[in-house]
Amino acid sequence: MSNAASIETALEHLRRGAVIAMPTETVYGLAGDALNPLAIRQIYALKGRPAGHPVIVHLAPDADPSRWGTISPAAQSMIDAFWPGPLTLIVPRHSRVPDEVTGGRSTVGIRMPSHPTAQAILTAFGSGLAAPSANRFGRISPTCAAHVKAEFADEVYIVDGGPCAIGVESTIVDTTGSRPAILRSGYVLESAITDLVGPLGTSTTVAPGSLKSHYAPMTSLRVSAEPDAEARRLEEEGLTVAVYKAPSPDEHAKQLYAELRRLDSLGVDVLVAEPAEDTGIGIAINDRLSRAAHRFSTTDN
Ligand code: TXA
Ligand code: MG
Numbered sequence: 001m002s003n004a005a006s007i008e009t010a011l012e013h014l015r016r017g018a019v020i021a022m023p024t025e026t027v028y029g030l031a032g033d034a035l036n037p038l039a040i041r042q043i044y045a046l047k048g049r050p051a052g053h054p055v056i057v058h059l060a061p062d063a064d065p066s067r068w069g070t071i072s073p074a075a076q077s078m079i080d081a082f083w084p085g086p087l088t089l090i091v092p093r094h095s096r097v098p099d100e101v102t103g104g105r106s107t108v109g110i111r112m113p114s115h116p117t118a119q120a121i122l123t124a125f126g127s128g129l130a131a132p133s134a135n136r137f138g139r140i141s142p143t144c145a146a147h148v149k150a151e152f153a154d155e156v157y158i159v160d161g162g163p164c165a166i167g168v169e170s171t172i173v174d175t176t177g178s179r180p181a182i183l184r185s186g187y188v189l190e191s192a193i194t195d196l197v198g199p200l201g202t203s204t205t206v207a208p209g210s211l212k213s214h215y216a217p218m219t220s221l222r223v224s225a226e227p228d229a230e231a232r233r234l235e236e237e238g239l240t241v242a243v244y245k246a247p248s249p250d251e252h253a254k255q256l257y258a259e260l261r262r263l264d265s266l267g268v269d270v271l272v273a274e275p276a277e278d279t280g281i282g283i284a285i286n287d288r289l290s291r292a293a294h295r296f297s298t299t300d301n
Helices: 003-015 037-047 073-082 116-125 145-152 190-197 227-236 249-264 282-294
Strands: 020-022 029-033 056-058 087-092 107-111 171-174 181-184 220-223 241-244 270-273
Touching: 003 020, 003 029, 003 116, 020 116, 020 145, 029 037, 029 116, 073 087, 073 190, 145 249, 220 282, 227 241, 227 270, 241 249, 249 270, 249 282, 270 282
Parallel strands: 056 107, 087 171, 220 270, 241 270
Antiparallel strands: 020 029, 087 107, 171 181
């Protein structure tokens, strides 16, 4: 199916309140009409996500964000600098935003994606689309259409927009406190945000998706700066091991989730992952790796 035809089919689904999977520059999202509570409930049901987890509203390039929430001067300067792009802003919500979207909170997460297919869908739809990452709750986010298919088979209509250019989820900034605060690291770096709005605060808000255990493969995962030595040690214990070596910094985020999925399918006992250098996008990569590893940690549950 051509891209245009597949976007048209996706719109038919969205207009009747159904859920679709669509590409964004970060990861694929499971999208539904942000003003239709029934569509949002379907997203939760598909993901197996507990209630009370808010979802991000995605906006078209020509959308007015103040239709969804209150935009502070700091939020506006981040919008001017980073939208469309991989930045989600938490703002005080507009009263018309359903509780299903916000998890009953007084705030809403909004973002304007830069992926042309997402933009085409949003522009034609003419309103916001609520979209969490298109994976089952707690699992690895999808960075291509085949990953979504592996998660949901034929349960959702998938618009294939190719592999995601960035590969890790958007940076989330809470703008509701006296100073903006980062809730999740991503491609938009802390340094770029402080250059723009000055020193950051700490947020009392916890993004429920920032559970210590998240983004996880089924196979037990360990992070080690000496992955080969760690793998040998584990093999001596009688375990089968696959090693994930950090690729070049430019490629790393783009490949991360695809590689974790591939290694997860090998059927070994343990995955050992080499961390990224802890600068730039490497900060977000290491954050995701440590969450992927966490549920198997014996010291801290
Ligand atoms: O890159 C992304 O952000 C992707 C693509 C599809 O846009 N979406 C994504 O959504 O990662 P999700 O639902 O997997 O993660 C969104 C995170 C969750 O941790 C959620 O708790 C948090 O954003 N969040 C959303 N609205 C919030 C709010 N009002 N207050 C606090 N956290 C919020
Ligand atoms: Mg997610």
